Amino acid sequence: MPKDNPRHPDFPIPGGPERRAKTWRAEGLLRLMENVLAVGEAPEKLIVYAALGRAARNWPAHDAIVKTLCEMEEDQTLVIQSGKPVGLLRTHKGAPMVVMANCNIVGQWAKPEVFYDFERKGLICWGGLTAGAWQYIGSQGVIQGTYEIFMRIAERRFNGSLAGRFILTAGLGGMGGAQPLAGRMAGAAILCLDVDAERAKKRQEIGYLDEIAPDLDTALAMIKAATDEGRAVSVALVANAAEVYPEILARGIVPDIVSDQTSAHDLVYGYVPEGYDLARVQRLRDQNPEELIEAGRESIAHQVTAMLGFQRAGAEVFDNGNLIRTQAKAAGIEDAFDIPIFTEAYLRPLFARAIGPFRWMALSGEESDIAKIDDVLLEMFPDNKIVTNWIKLARAHVPFEGLPARIAWLGHGERTALARRVNDMVAAGELAGPVAFSRDHLDAGGMAHPNIMTEGMRDGSDAIADWPLLDAMTLCSSGADLVAIHSGGGGYAGFMTSAGVTVVADGTKDADTRIDLSLTNDTALGVIRYADAGYPDALDEARVGKVGHIAL
């Protein structure tokens, strides 16, 4: 039975043993689609996160997806084009239930203005990374990523601990909202700006944020008190980052770590320029988007200039994947790219071994299922410090949103082993229902994103998009339940291509095979992608992990 969803009463959280679809494979995907709306930012508009990332093209498309998932047989495949179901084809039991391509535009046309034009005509929608592929699990989805970044910085620069350290950042949206909690979990005092008071309030309500400060002076005083005591705290301030970053710099205060997760990638539907209130921005989106673009770029120039100032003053400054440097450069800030991207700066060694944000969702809706899997995970990987540390922290700090879920950075072989074990638990009746396995698109084999994921690749292959396409083709050839190819929409149009995958562990033998093939091949391809680019870690992993790399 679905559960109440106080945040969005019209979008209950799915769960329970009753199936509406003919198979758990389809029922699982249906629940995941319901779940991204239940935990999304504006489900009534089908918007999940990142300003415009949608679960389906429009309501008729959504309804037809629901209907088809309920009616389809196991030897059929539902084909979805940019959030709209277009065909139901006969395939076979070892084929995906759903394949989807979202927002892919031929290269020379892949620009924000073309995207918006297609969107207005109803021809396309952007799926974000995990919105359209029904894999988003709320802020917890990115929380470990943000946390791991903070910990890598702690290890490199602060003797392994962020106690007494000040993190300054902005953006409390669907993704950015993970920052205050990740900062607190890492032991720091973190200040997060957002122009939208509602966003700050929401994060506080769901337990991701400790305090909302009334003004900058108070906020800085709260941070100072916490750092003096070495106490972890998260503080929000409702303010524009383009105004406050320069102000803090002008006061001679240098945070230890500075980043930003406003929707800087989208100057029309995302970033709010300084001096503009939300109502005015709303109006201008239709009436004068050009003005927003121009004012947004100028504001970003101010914000990034301050970030560069913090960097020169010794702060650890990084881009957290929102194209803020790209926008600043377009606004004339020539050295914007002196700020490193988080992937290249902190995560490359993990990706080279295909370690990345793996996740699973208890389709039963029962939190106890996740707890049991937590136990199994700790038992299976006692020596994996990243995993054991994370699971302990997550249990203590990360509140569930929507379907109970967990994320953990696992690599080649580990993902398959865990999912196989869970499938056994489902078969043995140890869990209340089937479990879906998925990952972020930002994964070793899954993404080409030259300003984020693949910036600064060793061999210069940053912009080559063959890899995510091969990944998707391989996943379709491996019986994954859902396979998606996404490209960027909104301000990300033309900036990325990624592949997503979901497999449902329904306790059957067939699921064993699907898990074996698809999860193994997905990470194998990740290792191969990095081995091909010449990363020694990947070449090593390719050897020990037997990934089927062909070395020339």
Added chain:
Amino acid sequence: MPKDNPRHPDFPIPGGPERRAKTWRAEGLLRLMENVLAVGEAPEKLIVYAALGRAARNWPAHDAIVKTLCEMEEDQTLVIQSGKPVGLLRTHKGAPMVVMANCNIVGQWAKPEVFYDFERKGLICWGGLTAGAWQYIGSQGVIQGTYEIFMRIAERRFNGSLAGRFILTAGLGGMGGAQPLAGRMAGAAILCLDVDAERAKKRQEIGYLDEIAPDLDTALAMIKAATDEGRAVSVALVANAAEVYPEILARGIVPDIVSDQTSAHDLVYGYVPEGYDLARVQRLRDQNPEELIEAGRESIAHQVTAMLGFQRAGAEVFDNGNLIRTQAKAAGIEDAFDIPIFTEAYLRPLFARAIGPFRWMALSGEESDIAKIDDVLLEMFPDNKIVTNWIKLARAHVPFEGLPARIAWLGHGERTALARRVNDMVAAGELAGPVAFSRDHLDAGGMAHPNIMTEGMRDGSDAIADWPLLDAMTLCSSGADLVAIHSGGGGYAGFMTSAGVTVVADGTKDADTRIDLSLTNDTALGVIRYADAGYPDALDEARVGKVGHIAL
């Protein structure tokens, strides 16, 4: 046993009953790769056609592909990234033997200069449409396409016959070389220019071209004599189109039909500017490509200005898919797009029913296999005028190159039916060996190419690239033997994305399934793509053909 290949003695034509690979599925793909080289333009450089379209990244990659195809098992999938084999993964019997992604570049980077940079670094290669996917079968591959265009024009403007009509065109390369034969088959007098005497000689040697004229006066006289008599003839002239088109226009001579198939899409490795000889162009490719680009654009401006002049004087002028209008427009010819693209002008009604360039190759190397399939085809589709007319003409006029092959424009259901029947013939021992089925990437569901294939789509969805990606994912989910996703390289970089498919009819029951699913779903998706765009023909076909279209 392989057969001698006089054109390229080092690249024998594969054939015979002996297998080197463990399965006919892999052996078939291996033979097709050998075949594209045997019939290619410069096999020693792995170049198949369209200036730079390659069968493999480089020779070590080629050799590793051969080795892997020979050694792999049926439950494995070989992964090829831009012509380089990178992984051999365990999948299952119902998965492709080979998946490949060729030359896909993230949108904002998908530009010729980025492509050339990647190519120089050895990170990428362009597969053309059918070169890298090992589906090219020599000039005959495009010959029916060119012929059908001429016939559509004949029907619309010349009472169904081109007898006594003058066609002017240029380009006698791998693809363009089909023009003289297609023109003659259509009953016209056709004059084809090419700057390269070697190309003209080759076309004459293989029976695609009747005569080579020593100069323009003679050429025009030969054409005049033929049109006066209503006699079909093909004449080549070794000359630059940018000089001769304006010269013919200046003489007040207006051909009935004008087109061009020089490699205008590539200003560095393709189009030769007026006043430049081949040796100089060769040198400049390395030393000063910018000069070539500039001079090429200027020449194309002259040529297209003449083409517009012919159009105003009443000629039927069309772009045959080489971006010549795009280049002319970049050179300042504002009305270049007054010239229509052949797809939109002549072929849309066929594509709306997923009728397109289907093809099959006798892996045995025996011409008699093709003859037997011709007979079956005539028997199966007696009422399909396009097919019966074509097969009769092809038997009489089209010489085989490389592995004996045939092309025929077949649609949804027809392709599956033919391939199933042929698989039965293989099983029954009626043919000398297995047969591979494939198609051009330029097919209803297979291609997004806003300046060629999808120009002027009814709903404005020209640049949406979801469809070929969905096609590839569907084909991987349907057990096709080879599935490829290609994007444009060289001057086509950023201009297209396409999907290719090959299935081997090896006489097994499993092949029946693979044929059923993959060929049916491929055309189903083609019909769905056009139905989704609102074409009445497609909506009709979706109804009668039961393609699984979800109509919203």
